[in-house]
Amino acid sequence: MxxxxxxxxxxxxxxxxxxxxxxxxxxxxxxxxxxxxxxxxxxxxxxxxxxxxxxxxxxxxxxxxxxxxxxxxxxxxxxxxxxxxxxxxxxxxxxxxxxxxxxxxxxxxxxxxxxxxxxxxxxxxxxxxxxxxxxxxxxxxxxxAGVTAWSAVIALGDIRPGDSVVVLGTGGVSIFALQFARFLGARVIVTSSSDQKLVRAKELGAAEVINYKTDPDWPKAVMELTEDIGADYVVDTVGGLKEAIAAVRLGGTVALVRLLIGVTSEVDLVAFMGKCARVEAVDVGSREMFEAMNKAIAFHAMxxxxxxxxxxxxxxxxxxxxxxxxxxxxxxxxx
Ligand SMILES: NC(=O)c1ccc[n+]([C@@H]2O[C@H](COP(=O)([O-])OP(=O)(O)OC[C@H]3O[C@@H](n4cnc5c(N)ncnc54)[C@H](OP(=O)(O)O)[C@@H]3O)[C@@H](O)[C@H]2O)c1
CATH class of the missing domain: 3.90.180.10 (Medium-chain alcohol dehydrogenases, catalytic domain)
Known part of the structure; x- marks a missing residue:
């Protein structure tokens, strides 16, 4: 073979x-x-x-x-x-x-x-x-990609209808995260380097979009979109972490999914503690999560x-x- x-x-x-x-x-x-x-x-x-x-x-x-x-x-x-x-x-x-x-x-x-x-x-x-x-x-x-996004958004998250969820970029994990967050009725904010891709993200149900190339201070844009409160939840597939912490609300959650821009990150601990935020790393998931995800995908015909x-x-x-x-x-x- x-x-x-x-x-x-x-x-x-x-x-x-x-x-x-x-x-x-x-x-x-x-x-x-x-x-x-x-x-x-x-x-x-x-x-x-x-x-x-x-x-x-x-x-x-x-x-x-x-x-x-x-x-x-x-x-x-x-x-x-x-x-x-x-x-x-x-x-x-x-x-x-x-x-x-x-x-x-x-x-x-x-x-x-x-x-x-x-x-x-x-x-x-x-x-x-x-x-x-x-x-x-x-x-x-x-x-x-599917199970990772399921872990980050559903298994780990405590997302409720109307909560704001930021997903970074339009790659495999992020688009699944957008689709799963929509199952929960969340208000999803998507970033991308491409306006064309952002149009497609809107077609998939993104409520707001930010071009991180033309608007590199995307955490500020998230604050503006959330009346200076910050997002309830950030799925950080990029791994800058300090940007995700800047974008999340007081007491919000960052799901750290990985390291597109390197394996280290400098975090301002005072800013982090000031947010009382939760940061949790995600590493794919179990068979049990995969089966739960499949059930939801079938139900929603996603x-x-x-x-x-x-x-x-x-x-x-x-x-x-x-x-x-x-x-x-x-x-x-x-x-
Ligand atoms: N922890 C886990 O269990 C797990 C599992 C799977 C993947 N991952 C990790 O998750 C990340 C994404 O994986 P993937 O397979 O979904 O990748 P992918 O399909 O290659 O997606 C990459 C996308 O990320 C966006 N991007 C790249 N650099 C960016 C930046 N500086 N700021 C914002 N967005 C940026 C781009 O979107 P635009 O083109 O729209 O700008 C790019 O298309 C990787 O780091 C991967 O290792 C982790």
């Missing part, structure tokens, strides 16, 4: 399709014929061998995909041949709060192969059924936003497209 590997060195130009032997399911295991995949900013960090995301050479990249069950081993009870399922991002984090041991083995990273292959092999416990109304590409966007679909062998092109931030929502690959 064909798999994509990071060969020779860490660079998008060193991705190569190679042959590996077919897999046979052991007890509790399942073989999937993969149908579609989606890429995340994290895949760029893995493929380029950055910091703690650096895997050994030969790694199969990409954490997110959806496939059809084509073979099962003894004792498999959660799925059957023909089911359409997605592997979860952290195969050992099935439920409950995060704890030691649950977050090893993240797919397509330092510790485990990902899903960019014709066939993959997983324990049945680390698979979830995906909502029937979604296309394969839409379903493939759920495991990392569709993840797929910007563009590349071919199976075009991971390099897909990652370059993502790096250039030309997308709105998610970038996918078709098996």
């Amino acid at each position: 064909k798999v994509m590997e990071i060969r020779d060195k860490f660079a998008v130009d060193c991705l190569q399709l190679v042959e590996r032997p077919d897999q046979v399911p052991g007890p509790g295991q399942v073989v999937l014929k993969m149908r579609a995949f989606s890429v995340n900013y994290r895949d760029l960090l893995v493929v380029n061998g950055v910091g703690r995301w650096k895997p050994p050479l030969g790694r199969v990249p990409v954490s997110d995909g959806v496939g059809i069950v084509v073979a099962t081993g003894n004792g498999v009870s959660r799925v059957k041949v023909g089911d359409r399922v997605a592997p979860i991002f952290y195969p050992n984090w099935l439920d409950g709060r995060v704890a030691g041991g649950k977050m090893g083995q993240a797919l397509g990273g330092a510790a485990a192969d990902g899903v960019l292959a014709e066939y993959t092999l997983f324990d049945d416990v680390s698979l979830v059924h995906v909502p029937a109304h979604l296309t394969d590409e839409e379903a493939a966007t759920l495991p990392c 569709r993840p936003v797929v910007d563009r679909v590349f071919g199976f062998s075009e991971l390099r092109e897909a990652l370059n497209y993502l790096r250039e931030a030309r997308h709105f929502g998610k970038v996918c690959l078709r098996a």
Whole structure:
């Protein structure tokens, strides 16, 4: 079977399709014929061998995909041949709060192969059924970006109808966060570097928009939009943190989702304490959260936003497209 590997060195130009032997399911295991995949900013960090995301050479990249069950081993009870399922991002984090041991083995990273292959092999416990109304590409966007946004907005949040929620940029996690915050009846404020993308954000239900290129002091713009109170909730996918704290209200919450602009941040502790704000880091989520999210997506007939679909062998092109931030929502690959 064909798999994509990071060969020779860490660079998008060193991705190569190679042959590996077919897999046979052991007890509790399942073989999937993969149908579609989606890429995340994290895949760029893995493929380029950055910091703690650096895997050994030969790694199969990409954490997110959806496939059809084509073979099962003894004792498999959660799925059957023909089911359409997605592997979860952290195969050992099935439920409950995060704890030691649950977050090893993240797919397509330092510790485990990902899903960019014709066939993959997983324990049945680390698979979830995906909502029937979604296309394969839409379903493939759920495991990392979808579950992360669900954790940040729903599992962690205490957002009520009418609360103001700021989401930064229009990438995969942020557009999911906008859609989930709309489930709750929140007033969502979206930032972007592009007026065109902001028009699309409004079509998806954003109440207010801010162009952070033409208006770099976006926390001030948030204060103005909220009568100088500040937002109830900020989903910080950028990681500046001090801007998010400046934009949040007294006693509000910042969900820190990651580090688009670096791995350190200088925070004015006096300003932070003056806000009595809560900052909580989010790291994807569990199978339980994934299943709760799927239930809500099915109920609302929600569709993840797929910007563009590349071919199976075009991971390099897909990652370059993502790096250039030309997308709105998610970038996918078709098996
Ligand atoms: N903690 C977790 O569990 C977790 C899970 C998934 C992702 N993440 C992290 O979340 C972040 C977003 O991931 P993603 O996959 O959604 O990325 P993505 O699809 O590549 O989205 C990136 C978008 O962020 C916006 N952006 C970039 N620099 C910005 C800046 N300085 N200020 C404001 N917006 C900026 C841009 O939006 P515009 O083009 O509209 O300007 C860009 O398109 C990454 O840091 C990723 O590592 C964390």
